[in-house]
Amino acid sequence: MSNAINQMIASELNVRNEQITAAVTLLDDGNTVPFIARYRKEVTGGLDDTQLRNLESRLGYLRELDDRRQVILKSITEQGKLTPELEAEITGADSKTRLEDLYLPYKPKRRTKGQIAIEAGLAPLADTLWQQPSQEPEATAAGYVDADKGVGDTKAALDGARAILMERFAEDAALLDKVRRHLQSNAELTSRLVDGKEQEGAKFKDYFEYNEPLKNIPSHRALALFRGRNEGFLQLSLNADPQQEEGVRGSYCEIMIADHYGVTLGSQPADTWRKQVISWAWRIKILMHMETELMSALREKAEDGAMQVFADNLKDLLMAAPAGPRITLALDPGLRTGCKVAVVDQTGKLLDTATIYPHQPQRQVAQSEATVLALITKHNVNLIAIGNGTASRETDSFVTNLLKDNNLKVQSVMVSEAGASVYSASELAANEFPNLDVSLRGAVSIGRRLQDPLAELVKIDPKSIGVGQYQHDVSQSMLAKRLDAVVEDCVNAVGVDVNTASPALLTRVAGLNTTIAQNIVSYRDENGRFDARTTLKKVARLGPKAFEQCAGFLRIMNGKNPLDSSAVHPESYAVVKAIAASNDKPVDAIIGNSDFLRGLKPAEYTDEKFGLPTVTDIISELDKPGRDPRPEFKTATFAEGVNEVKDLIPGMVLEGVITNVTNFGAFVDVGVHQDGLVHISALSDKFVSDPREVVKAGDIVKVKVMEVDLQRKRIGMSMRLNDEPGQEKPARKPQGQRQQPREQRQPRGNSNRSHQGQSNNSAMGGAFAAAFANAKKK
Missing domain, CATH: 3.30.420.140 (YqgF/RNase H-like domain)
Known part of the structure; x- marks a missing residue:
């Protein structure tokens, strides 16, 4: 199965299967992402840290999926119900949702109405009425009345037969997949105010009467809606037929159920009963199941989006200019x-x-x-x-x-x-x-x-830095894992001076943990500064594997070996010595010698162990040893006399610093103790689909004050300096793109932000209930 997993990930990341297989092997052998990305490019074909993080995450999911698959196969086998066809479907399931759909009919559960009806011998009645609509339900059911089996009359018999079919439909994986796809494309999420909560829930007023296609809801709006529901102010529901005409009671999904089973509803004796079975199966079983599932999926997607916003902002802050x-x-x-x-x-x-x-x-x-x-x-x-x-x-x-x-x-x-x-x-x-x-x-x-922002911020729980979007509404364990990965990648991208670094900073270096980091500092305190990378091997619990992973990211400034201050890994020092020797120069003479290094041909120094990517990286590092990838240090100049929100006047042009970037815009500090919002539509004269295309946290920008709400401490700003207060100028957008409404900002420190959305309904031109009432034509 592992090869199938590798092939799936390779397809998703659009890379070769061999690259994924090599990377998975390295990860399974205990190698860290920063180490693999930087020092094993030949092995992985140059996969970068982002690709490796995605691979690592997807690998975990697919392995969990495979473990669950084995459990399900074992369970169905023990029940004696595993057929070759079912086994093939289960083996080919590519998501946990699909896998659980297939397992649903065989999943051990409490006795249901359908199971009780089957035990009472009503399965033949259900099959007869469903497959032979010419049968009269009451008359046919009379033959199944048996008080000893709990079937006291024909109504009880028909109810039992209906329960059997309803459960059968609700456990049909193929049908569920069809309905799910339809709802994902067409359903709307509806939000309504809980009666009597208008004043208490005022911050959610934009959602008191709200509808939006499920597929269009951005992460920040979804999380706002779920927060409103969790706090008891909003009622959320799924509208499966948003384009349906007023007064129509049936659902298009009922037609889908009939189509799935090849059923034509007309005026035959059992058709009214069969229509009722379909309607009940949809409303009582399938819709409730789908509503729960799709809202859960929406929340999961929204949380992932929010965590990515936090991760991107955190990276920008950590990599800010020192x-x-x-x-x-x-x-x-x-x-x-x-x-x-x-x-x-x-x-x-x-x-x-x-x-x-x-x-x-x-x-x-x-x-x-x-x-x-x-x-x-x-x-x-x-x-x-x-x-x-x-x-x-x-x-x-x-x-x-x-x-x-x-x-x-x-x-x-x-x-x-x-x-x-x-x-x-x-x-x-x-x-x-x-x-x-x-x-x-x-x-x-x-x-x-x-x-040094990076060295200091690593001492703080990333979640406390406050550059997230609804960070308290997402899975805290998943958020911590995502942010820790960002911190690790940033620390290793910059490198760490082992003689000055704090234990907190050392802990984030690839291959090190809290214990080893503290041991490094203790060794340093007892023996003085490290004068060579090799001395690290004397540190307690820093074994060969840990040294391999961390050595290239730890710097020894002014040490015995000039290479120890660079990102060249000790395992590659022989390559540098070979370059120096072949050109009759000492090693320290070629470090920083740009004219000499740029004239080298990397291919001439490759061998079986060190390929072209590594040699190219080594020569590049020797050109600028220990270079810091962070930008040049710059500062913003706040306007004199503008110290509080009340000092702001619409039309002012100010210099400020981007403090946070979200899906709906960017927040700017102009020195008044309250960040202003530049909505995504005001970031540029051109259409912007992602604010990070234009700005990132830490950027210095010029903004124009557009509106000031002293009571709510909200500041509207624009980076389109030609805009005039009070005159909305929508950004140009692609054909067919609907401009989302402007988001609002709560005072700094309060993550309760209220967002507005609207749907655009148009009639599909079909009355679904009428199709059932007047006999559906195939």
Whole structure:
């Protein structure tokens, strides 16, 4: 079965079967995704980390599917009901839904009405009336009345026969597949207000009278709907016939059932009874089953979409430009409790702390200026980080004035403090700063995350960073797994200085875990800095496999071997030595020698172990050893005098930072303690299907203020600077594309966002019940 799984994944990823087979073997042997993506390109044919993550996820699903398949085959075999045809269908099932459909008739269950009827001998009655409509139901049923078997009269006999057929239809895998496909393409999700909940559920008012085709509902709207239902404000249901005329009671799915069994309903004696069987089977059995299943599938898809939004935003934040190793003074702003100050050196080591009170109510401006100036002078500070929370703009103005009045060439930057308080109160922070006040730990974190966002943010649970979309409405275990993979890929893409990295950062390196990471730090503390990658082998519990996985991602700066500071894996050092030797140069002479390296032909240095992809990567790395893939450090400049939402005026053009990107637009911080929303339709003059095509978290952009709602603290913005407030200008869209309604934003920190959608119904021109009443023509 494993080969069939590999072939299926290869087809889905549009790669060769050999690539998938090789990658699966590597994963099963305990190799990590970052290691395989970077150092086993020959083996996998160059599969990247995204493809490998998708492969890993799909492989897990298909293996679970296969395990379930074996359980089902064993169960049906033990029942003595497994036929060659059924076995072939079960073996060929490509989804858990299809597999469970096939198993449904054989799944052990409590005695049902249909089973009881079969035990009472009513199966022949059901078959006769269904297959021979010329039979008169009452007369035929009279022959099956048997009080000893619980069939007291003809009504009981007909009810039992109907129950048998209803259950048979509801367990017909082929029929269920047809109905499911129809509903996926045509059904609508309907939302209505729960009686008496209008005021309590006001935040969901856009969904009090809402219909939208199931296939069109985006993830953020689906999660909003489910949240409204879970909180008791909305009632959700599936409308199987949204294009049906008013007053028609039957469903097109009833016609599908009749068609499936080749039944023609006319005026024969049993046709009224048969129509009732079909109608009841649809409404009582199949519709309820499908509604539950399709809503569950919608939620699963929506959760996956929301988790992907979070993952993409998290990656952008982790890979944001670092300010670099500069002595930094960090300010965690506050009013009544004062501003917490911390100074960290180039490596993030804490040098000094203080608390100042430059704002109301104390208003100790002179004393605060003196304290900050003294710290800047004492530690030769050249960078100031200011947290973007309460009193951030006041603190920014305080720092700006101080630097201007004293003619200091020190750069100040506003930094997101999302998650800083989580770190401050964590066990990790307590171990790192056992004698430091919690609030001062937050200032340290703010300073460090400016120097190196990746190194600091890995200390915080990714879910606490707050760049998700309905993150509390999705599976927390699946979200954690997805985000952990993002963090791991980012850390290994950048690389880690083993002599300065924290245990939290080392834990995210391929092949390492919490224990080994702590052992590395302990070894470093006891023996001094590592001077070679090979020394890592002396660390407790860091065995050959762990070394193979992690060595290429750990950097030794200024060590014994110049290659140890690069991404060249120790297993490939021989290739570098061969290149140097064949050109009569020492190894250190070719590192960074662009003119020489660009003249090399990689194919000349390949062998049985190291192919062209690896040699090409090695030469590229030698050209720019240890290069950081993150962008150049830039900052946004907030407008002076614009500190609060009330300072905003429609028509203003401001510079800001993208803080979050969702399916319906992007949120921008312009320095007023409340992010504004640029709806997807206002991101560009061109049609945008995915906001990430235009922006990503951390981007510096110019926006125009379009509307300001002080009461609800909502800010509407546009990146189309020619737009004028009050004049909607829809983005151009492809032919037939319906513009979705504008989403709304709740105040920062509140993930309860309300969204609006609408459906576009058109009559199909068929009255389904009439087709049944007047005898359906085949």
